[in-house]
Amino acid sequence: MYEHDVLIIGGGLAGLRAAVEVTRAGADVAVISKVHPVRSHSNAAQGGINAPLTDRGDDWEGHAYDTIKGSDFLADQDAVEVMSSEAGEAVLELERMGVIFSRGEDGKLGTRAFGGQKVARTFFVGAITGSAILHVLFEQSLKLGLNVYEEWFVTKLIIEDGVCRGVVAIDLKTGEMHTIKAKAVIMAAGGAGRVFEPSTNALICTGDGLSLAYQAGVPLMDMEMIQYHPTTLARTGILMSEAARGEGGYLLNAAGERFMEKTAPDYMELASRDVVSRAEQTEIDEGRGIDGNVLLDLRHLGREYIEAKLGYLQEVSVEFLGIDMAEQPVPVQPGMHYIMGGIKTDVNGATNVPGLYAAGECANVSVHGANRLGANSLLDTVVFGRRSGAHAVEYIKSVGAHSKAEEDLANEKARIQALLDRPKGERVATIRNDMARGMTKGIGVFRDQASMEGALENLKNVKSRMGGFSIENKGKVFNTDLMFGLELEFMIDCAEAVVAGALTRKESRGAHFRTDITERDDENWLKHTLMYKDEEAENGVRVETSDVTITQWEPVKRVY
Amino acid sequence: MPETTPTTMHVKLKIKRFDPAEAGGKTWWQEYEVDVHPDSTVLDSLIEVREQNDGTLALRCACRASICGSCGMKVNGSAKLVCKTRVVDVAPNGEQLTIEPMGNQHVVKDLVISLDSFFSQINRVEPFLQPSFVPEQGEYTASNDSMENLLTSMNCIMCGCCVSDCTVLEVDANFIGPAALAKAWRFTEDPRDSKRDERLKNLNDEDGGMWDCTRCMKCVEVCPKGVAPMDRIMELREAAIEAGNTNTSGYRHTESFYNSVKKNGRLDETRLAIDSAGWTNIPRLLDLAPIGIAAMRKGKLPPLMPHKSEDHKKVKDLYKSVEDEA
Numbered sequence: 001m002y003e004h005d006v007l008i009i010g011g012g013l014a015g016l017r018a019a020v021e022v023t024r025a026g027a028d029v030a031v032i033s034k035v036h037p038v039r040s041h042s043n044a045a046q047g048g049i050n051a052p053l054t055d056r057g058d059d060w061e062g063h064a065y066d067t068i069k070g071s072d073f074l075a076d077q078d079a080v081e082v083m084s085s086e087a088g089e090a091v092l093e094l095e096r097m098g099v100i101f102s103r104g105e106d107g108k109l110g111t112r113a114f115g116g117q118k119v120a121r122t123f124f125v126g127a128i129t130g131s132a133i134l135h136v137l138f139e140q141s142l143k144l145g146l147n148v149y150e151e152w153f154v155t156k157l158i159i160e161d162g163v164c165r166g167v168v169a170i171d172l173k174t175g176e177m178h179t180i181k182a183k184a185v186i187m188a189a190g191g192a193g194r195v196f197e198p199s200t201n202a203l204i205c206t207g208d209g210l211s212l213a214y215q216a217g218v219p220l221m222d223m224e225m226i227q228y229h230p231t232t233l234a235r236t237g238i239l240m241s242e243a244a245r246g247e248g249g250y251l252l253n254a255a256g257e258r259f260m261e262k263t264a265p266d267y268m269e270l271a272s273r274d275v276v277s278r279a280e281q282t283e284i285d286e287g288r289g290i291d292g293n294v295l296l297d298l299r300h301l302g303r304e305y306i307e308a309k310l311g312y313l314q315e316v317s318v319e320f321l322g323i324d325m326a327e328q329p330v331p332v333q334p335g336m337h338y339i340m341g342g343i344k345t346d347v348n349g350a351t352n353v354p355g356l357y358a359a360g361e362c363a364n365v366s367v368h369g370a371n372r373l374g375a376n377s378l379l380d381t382v383v384f385g386r387r388s389g390a391h392a393v394e395y396i397k398s399v400g401a402h403s404k405a406e407e408d409l410a411n412e413k414a415r416i417q418a419l420l421d422r423p424k425g426e427r428v429a430t431i432r433n434d435m436a437r438g439m440t441k442g443i444g445v446f447r448d449q450a451s452m453e454g455a456l457e458n459l460k461n462v463k464s465r466m467g468g469f470s471i472e473n474k475g476k477v478f479n480t481d482l483m484f485g486l487e488l489e490f491m492i493d494c495a496e497a498v499v500a501g502a503l504t505r506k507e508s509r510g511a512h513f514r515t516d517i518t519e520r521d522d523e524n525w526l527k528h529t530l531m532y533k534d535e536e537a538e539n540g541v542r543v544e545t546s547d548v549t550i551t552q553w554e555p556v557k558r559v560y
Numbered sequence: 561m562p563e564t565t566p567t568t569m570h571v572k573l574k575i576k577r578f579d580p581a582e583a584g585g586k587t588w589w590q591e592y593e594v595d596v597h598p599d600s601t602v603l604d605s606l607i608e609v610r611e612q613n614d615g616t617l618a619l620r621c622a623c624r625a626s627i628c629g630s631c632g633m634k635v636n637g638s639a640k641l642v643c644k645t646r647v648v649d650v651a652p653n654g655e656q657l658t659i660e661p662m663g664n665q666h667v668v669k670d671l672v673i674s675l676d677s678f679f680s681q682i683n684r685v686e687p688f689l690q691p692s693f694v695p696e697q698g699e700y701t702a703s704n705d706s707m708e709n710l711l712t713s714m715n716c717i718m719c720g721c722c723v724s725d726c727t728v729l730e731v732d733a734n735f736i737g738p739a740a741l742a743k744a745w746r747f748t749e750d751p752r753d754s755k756r757d758e759r760l761k762n763l764n765d766e767d768g769g770m771w772d773c774t775r776c777m778k779c780v781e782v783c784p785k786g787v788a789p790m791d792r793i794m795e796l797r798e799a800a801i802e803a804g805n806t807n808t809s810g811y812r813h814t815e816s817f818y819n820s821v822k823k824n825g826r827l828d829e830t831r832l833a834i835d836s837a838g839w840t841n842i843p844r845l846l847d848l849a850p851i852g853i854a855a856m857r858k859g860k861l862p863p864l865m866p867h868k869s870e871d872h873k874k875v876k877d878l879y880k881s882v883e884d885e886a
Contacts, residue, residue, distance in 0.1 A: 036675055038718050039620075039628045055698065095699040098689035098752070100714055103704035110704065125707075125714065131627055132714050136689075143688040150675070173668060202622040235599060238625045308708070316625065319644050320599075429611035472615030477580050478669040481615035 003402050004030045004147075006392050007167060007182035009154055009209060011037030013130070013378060014360025014385035015188035016137040016146075021389030023144045027396065029389075031141075032149040032169060032180065034204065034483070038138050041190050041202045042381065045130025046241035046312060048112060048122035049094075049378035051087035056108075058121055060084040065553055067376060070116040070272045071340075071369025072510035072520065073555035074222065074528070074548060079365040081551060082347045083376075083383050090382045091123050098136045100125055112309075113246045115374045116272040116560070120246075122375045127241050127312035130378060149180070153483050154208065155416065157185065157216045157356065158408045164216065164355035165403040168412040172483065175476025177416070179409045183396040184355050186388050187213055187343060188381075191361035192494040194487075196336035196443075197436030198237035200229055206487040207494035209362035213343040214493050218351045219530040219544070221364045223341035223494070224501035224512045227372055228445045230276035232335030234293045236320050240313055240332055242374040244296055245269040247309050251280065252295040252329060253288040264560035271560035274371040274511045277334035281445040284333070293331035302326065334445050338377060339494075340368040340511065341501065344530065349388030355395065357388040366528065369548075370510020419485060425470040428484045432491065435462040439495055443502050448516040452502045456539070459495055466492065497531040500541040504529050522555050569598040571605045571647055572656040575617065578667050590614075591656070602642040602650065602657065603631055606671075619671040626784060629717030632724060633671045634660040639721035641784040662724030664733075678720050681737045685744035685763070692754035700752045713746035713792060715785040722779035722789050734768035738779035738789030741770060745792040748799060757803055763796060764805040770796045771810025809836045809844075822879050825872025829862035 006022045008015045011033035022029040031037065052063035064084035068075050095101050095109060101123050104110035114122040125132035141148070151172040158166040158179070166181040189209025193201025214220050230251070231240040245251070251269050253259045263279045264271035271279075280294050298306055298313075303326035306314055310325075317323045323330050342364035349357040349365075360381045367380055435458070442455025466489070473481035507521035508514045527545040534542035573592045578585060594608040603621055610617045620630040626644040633642055635650055636658050651657050665673040691700070722738040729735050744763055747753045763769045770793055779789040801811055816835030820828040833852075837844040855861040869875065 035620075035622060035628075035630070039622050039630050041623065041628075043627045043717070044623055044625065092697070092699050096691075096694055098750070100707040100710045100750075101699075103702060103707055105704075107701035107703055109699055126711055128627070128711075128715065131717065135714065135716075135718075139688040142683060202628060203624065204622045235597075236624075311711075312627075319626070320646075427611065427615075475579070475581055475616065475669075478618045478672050480610075480618055 002178060002180040004028050004180070004182050005396050006184045006186065006389070007032060007180055008186045008188055009033070009167065009212075010040070010188035010190055010360065010362075011035070011148060012040035012042035012188065012190055012360060013134055013137060013381035014388075015186070016134070016141055017382045017385030018186050018188060018359060018389035018392070019146055020137070020140055020144065021386045022393055023146065025390070025393040027393050030147040030149060030180070032152045032154060032167070034151060034153045034172070034208070036150050037141065037148060038135060039204075040134060041205055042134045042378070043131040044200070044202060044239060045378050046127040046239065047114060047243035047246060048124035048129045048375045049091055049133070050114065050117070050122050050373065050375040051091040051379065052084060052119070052121050053088045053109070058119055060087065062119060063087065063117070063121060066117045067367065067373055068369070068553050069558055070371050070373040071367075072371055072558055073522070073526065074225070074366070074369030074509060076366050076549040077551040077553060078549050079347050079367050083365075083367045083379060086383050087379050090379065090386065094133055094136065094382065097140055099133050102126070112243060113270060115242050115245065115270045115276070116267070117373065122246065124243065127243050127310050133378065153486070154212060155412050155486060156408060157212050158403065158405070159216050159353065160403050160405060162353065164353050165405075168408050170416075170483075172478055172480075175479055177409060177413050179406060181402040183399040183402070184357065184392040186349065186392055187356065187358040187362055188360045188385060188388075189362050191339045192491065193336060193339065195436060195491050195494045195498065196226070196440045197433060198232075198440070199336040200232050200237060200239040201337070206491050208487065208490045209358065210342055210497075211490035211493035213351060213353075213356065213358060213362075214497065214531075214533050216353055216356065217532070218353055218356065219344045219532050220494075220497040221341055221344040221366060221528050221530050222370070222501060223339070223497040223531055224443070224505055224529065225340035225368070225370050225510060226336060226443060226498065227273055227338035227340060227511055228277040228334040229337035230273055230280055230334055231296050231332040232337070233316065233320060234291070234331035234333060237335050238316055238320060239335075239337065240296060240316070240330070241310070242273070244298060244310060244313055247305070248301055250297040250300075251276070252297050253283045254290050255288060259283050259288070259294070267560040272371050273374060274513070275560055277445050278513060280334055290331060293333045295329035296332045297329035298325045299327065299329065336440060338372055340364070340366075340370065340372050341498070347387065348391035349384055350391060355399070357392050359384040359388040370512060416482070416486075420471050420474055420482065422470045425468040426465055428469050428471075428481075428488050431462055431465050431469055432484075432488050435459065435491065435495055438462070439498065443498060446513055446515050447502065448514050452499065456499050456503065459492075459499055460539070463492060493533065496539065496541055500531050500539065500543050501529040504543045504545075526555060566598055568595040569600060569647065570595055570654060571600070571651070572654065573605060573609065574656050574658050575609075575671070576660040577617075577670050578661070580669060596647075598648070600647055602635055602640070602645045602647055602659070605647060606642065606659070618669040627717060629719035632662050632719040632721045634662060634724065639663070639724040639782045641719055641721065644784060662720055664723055664726060664729040665720065673720070675720075678718070678723055678739065681723070681740040682718070682743055684736055685740050685747070686755075686759070687743050687747070689747065689750065689753055690755040691752050702751045706749075706751050710746055710750060713742050713787060716742055716787045717785055719784065721782045721784060722787075725778045725782045727776045727778055728772055728774055732768065732772065735772045736763070736766070736768050738773070738793065741773070741796060742787050742789040742792040745796055748796065760796065760800040760803050761805055764800040764808055764810075770800065771808055809838065812836050812838060820866065821875060823872075824866045825869030825875040826867070828866035830864055831866065
């Protein structure tokens with residue numbers, strides 16, 4: 001019998017930050033994650049974390065406005081105000097926990113420049129900021145004696161009378177299924193990058209949390225907003241941090257020209273990510289690329305500087321492509337990187353299902369709107385991770401005893417046994433690759449009606465094959481084969497919501513750039529798209545829209 | 561016909577399998593062959609096996625970019641992070657690759673090992689900042705150099721490669737291990753931490769602590785992130801001695817070694833053994849007796865009175881010049 005006041009799904013930055021908050025409040029909390037916390041994808045964030053520190057001349061409104069402009073005015077401004085005004089304290093607190101942030105001459109935290117912002121307000125640890133913060137939050141979890149269900153895979157949220165009461169999960173090490181009851185559940189399960197191929201995301205980013213919430217009746221918001229990062233390593237798709245450009249790196253085309261001059265003469269390489277990715281794709285499409293890539297050039301920074309500030313990038317470039325960045329530019333291309341859309345929450349992480357919260361990449365508060373600024377995702381995780389934890393603690397005070405029901409466990413056991421008992425059919429990986437390649441093709445840096453309809457057709461084909469895949473491994477212990485099948489089902493839900501959102505939005509905004517409707521349309525589309533799972537609706541998705549919250553910044557044309 | 565670059569590469573793998581479901585667990589070797597892109601890593605090849613040949617093969621992997629630490633395993637007998645190990649580097653002529661789970665850790669299934677022992681070692685060093693005060697607002701003041709210094713250890717991704725190939729852990733499961741000691745160093749060197757002396761004393765006094773490393777260099781060799789745990793352990797030892805922790809066999813060993821070479825120009829092994837144990841440590845000296853008798857029987861006992869090296873004066877000069885410089 002497993003019971004907790006608060007159960008957090010996911011052990012990355014949002015999950016661990018929430019756990020720290022709940023523990024401080026004295027409630028009983030546990031984290032459940034399909035991987036050990038230090039394996040979480042928060043590790044992959046390289047460049048830094050934004051925070052306007054008001055005691056050294058920055059102002060939070062400046063950061064808020066850059067974020068809102070970066071979002072192409074789709075972010076809810078009340079949410080951005082919360083994030084920007086709490087950012088400074090959130091980052092300082094991480095430092096006080098032990099994060100080894102880079103310093104200035106005075107021994108105080110130092111900053112680097114990042115995209116879409118004129119003020120250098122990005123705090124960093126070399127090019128391993130995410131990893132350095134994750135490991136420190138993990139240290140804190142050890143200090144607090146946090147209870148972690150390591151390598152447990154959640155298959156279903158338990159919803160009773162419209163209220164979230166816990167989860168059903170598989171202990172991967174034994175293969176046994178269990179109910180874990182909770183008075184509140186915080187979804188912090190990360191993004192859905194593997195819905196696309198290629199992607200910078202870890203193989204574990206399969207949209208589990210988005211799908212679990214979606215199945216429980218929570219809308220997924222603005223799912224069409226897919227971030228393509230401008231610098232992913234040729235062929236491998238490995239992320240090369242925006243810090244490379246923040247520290248002064250150039251982007252060059254085949255002729256050696258800094259092509260950003262044409263689209264963002266003021267911000268150059270440090271324009272918003274969607275802007276830079278489109279500029280690169282245009283160079284490549286118009287024949288000024290090199291084998292489908294442009295070049296990231298750091299040579300002028302010098303070896304010593306590269307190794308001190310961007311050591312991880314140099315390591316990756318040498319290890320994977322054999323290129324020494326001090327000697328040669330490295331080929332890069334836009335690559336799927338982040339999903340701005342996600343589980344719709346309020347500024348406290350609460351969803352429309354009482355007892356269910358969400359934070360981090362799986363959530364959409366919304367602070368990133370149509371395009372996230374670099375170094376705002378780490379900030380999002382700690383600010384809204386903390387708030388979700390704090391609010392969940394308040395919420396559980398009004399919740400009575402744990403639920404008695406056990407039928408979800410029996411149903412899940414039967415569903416999974418049926419999956420294992422299927423006759424030999426198609427391989428999970430074949431279906432997954434077909435889905436993910438179709439998504440990248442149709443919902444790319446550039447998209448139009450035909451490409452998006454192509455993605456929809458592809459998805460219909462893929463869905464029609466979902467009853468026919470089989471699980472080869474029938475064993476109990478560490479059956480990842482079974483887990484990949486269940487993850488594929490989660491990914492299909494996410495893909496469906498992405499395509500539905502994309503086909504709904506009849507304008508170009510941020511990352512959703514349609515070559516057939518190239519203008520932003522504030523009159524009709526200053527709106528969020530909300531996707532609900534609904535078997536009776538067309539393609540299984542009901543799409544609604546809601547207004548964007550504007551507090552003090554009226555939308556203007558976005559120029560970099 | 562112009563020569564074209566091959567579009568695929570043939571990879572041969574021999575993988576150590578383990579199925580705990582069989583009575584007592586069953587271990588066997590299984591061979592696979594796959595065709596992958598010529599730039600592929602060992603991990604790419606294993607994923608190809610898992611996805612296209614054999615769904616029962618268990619391994620961990622996540623980021624594919626050497627930052628999550630999931631995919632440590634042995635390739636041709638040595639621990640590696642397989643996501644950053646290119647096939648052409650370990651099998652340049654298409655040789656068969658031998659893949660096994662990491663060592664010194666309990667195997668759960670196939671290439672998946674239990675993380676329990678690794679993290680219980682980490683837990684032994686109180687792996688969290690213990691400052692004497694917390695600033696009411698703002699951050700701690702610290703030099704950038706002091707923070708960049710810690711990067712060496714913060715680069716650790718807890719993949720376990722060093723623990724896998726540690727030659728001490730192979731014979732002494734109580735050794736705290738290279739990863740945990742490198743983690744401890746991250747706190748003893750952090751200017752914000754207030755427990756430096758206690759940490760050093762504990763790691764110095766503890767059974768299985770810093771003095772149990774035999775300096776075999778294996779952890780430095782296999783660490784995929786440049787943490788070089790053994791170097792961190794040596795720094796811990798120096799710091800511990802500087803902090804006055806001299807009542808250990810490790811310290812006495814170091815001191816005896818130093819004095820004997822200084823005096824004789826060569827190592828007096830008999831004295832080294834007795835010095836390290838401590839002249840009044842009767843139980844430990846009794847432990848040594850059978851080893852001495854066995855060595856004597858085989859004619860391997862070092863001379864009881866040390867011979868001086870012919871060049872011992874030159875050695876003395878060397879000592880002098882180094883000490884003068886210091």
